[in-house]
Amino acid sequence: AAELRRNDTERAQKQREEDKEIARLQREEDKKREEDREIARQQRADDKENARLQREVDLKIARDKRIQEYELTEKEHSLYQSQRAHEIVFAQENYIREFMLEEIHYSGNILLTYQRELSALLGEFQIKPDDLDRTLLFTVQMRTRTTLQLLDTTRRTILVRTLFQANLLNDKWKKHMAILYNANVSGVQFDQVIDRPSYKFPDIERADLRYTSFRSMSFGARLDHSIFIQSDFAFVSMADGNMSNGSFIDSVFETTNFDRVDFSGADFRRCTFRNISMVNCSMFGVKLQETKLFYVNLFGCMGFQIEQIYSLSAANKVTLPNGTLLHSQEETDDHIF
Missing domain, CATH: 2.160.20.80 (E3 ubiquitin-protein ligase SopA)
Known part of the structure; x- marks a missing residue:
């Protein structure tokens, strides 16, 4: 009977040690899974931050492009306006010059007609x-x-x-x-x-x-x-x-x-x-x-x-x-x- 109890005690001791080892292995596995989850969370956070930064870069590039396009459009418009104004002034000067020539010719004809009459x-x-x-x-x-x-x-x-x-x-x-x-x-x-x-x-x-x-x-x-x-x-x-x-x-x-x-x-x-x-x-x-x-x-x-x-x-x-x-x-x- 004593031998039997001793054997039972040893088996129980051995079983507890096996259970402890299983529990330890389970804890290590749980810890590894938690670390994996943390790594995944950090990766998601990094991906989210990278996406945000990329959006900001894209927005800045788009905004700078719009500003450049606007400035280019303004310069082209200003150049067109300046060229148009120059053309108008030139046309007016030509018109005034031609008008004055016509007036001179007209006045000359009127004076000549009067002198003849x-x-x-x-x-x-x-x-x-x-x-x-x-x-x-x-x-x-x-x-x-x-x-x-x-x-x-x-x-x-x-x-x-x-x-x-x-x-x-x-x-x-x-x-x-x-x-x-x-x-x-x-x-x-x-x-x-x-x-x-x-x-x-x-x-x-x-x-x-x-x-x-x-x-x-x-x-x-x-x-x-x-x-x-x-x-x-x-x-x-x-x-x-x-x-x-x-x-x-x-x-x-x-x-x-x-x-x-x-x-x-x-x-x-x-x-x-x-x-x-x-x-x-x-x-x-x-x-x-x-x-x-x-x-x-x-x-x-x-x-x-x-x-x-x-x-x-x-x-x-x-x-x-x-x-x-x-x-x-x-x-x-x-x-x-």
Whole structure:
């Protein structure tokens, strides 16, 4: 019996050791499986991170590509716009050039036609310009006025010179009968037209005389109700003339004789007078706002008011109507009148 118990004990001991070994092997196997699972998890995490990074790279590449394509498109568009603008400017310049050439050709034809018609008119009736009756004079005046309206400034000057050479610019016809009455002679260089210093200048009432030039001339014509904006008067004698109700805005007068001229109602705003004689002239209602007077003699002028001095922008060495010499605008006061 003791032997039997000992054998049973040994078998039981052996069985426990076998069970322990099996349990140990099972634990090692479980640990290996856990390690495998951890490796798999880490691999999945790495794969996921790699995929995320790859997506970011792909997105950045796509974004950079879009930006490059946009910048390239903008450059191409800008280049196209610049080229288109250049083409438009070039086309406009060509159009303006062709238009100006056509205008020159058109104006030249108009002037030539007028000269031929004037020559034919005077030749047909075989009369001298001084002998024109009122009907022919009206015809010449109307044709002249229409033609002047269609010409540029250069050809207007040529037309006026044609009238001068034909002796149609004289003082025989007055007021509304004058050839240039109410005519558009803007831009005409009268100092290039009339080469006789003592020539009796015709009346030019109510004419458009903007941007005209009168230099080294002498005349006493009627220029009332005319427009002389931005005109140039230099070394001119217009004594005893009539320039009433004319507009002379932004014009320049230098070394000019205006003695006894009627300036009533004239507009001299922003004009410049330098070295001017205006003795005994009429200044009723004259506008002088922002005008400059330097070395101007107004002795004996009628209608000149203190307000006109105050409206000047500059004044120096001005002889006032009562003989007082105004050295600067600041010296102006009521007692000088």
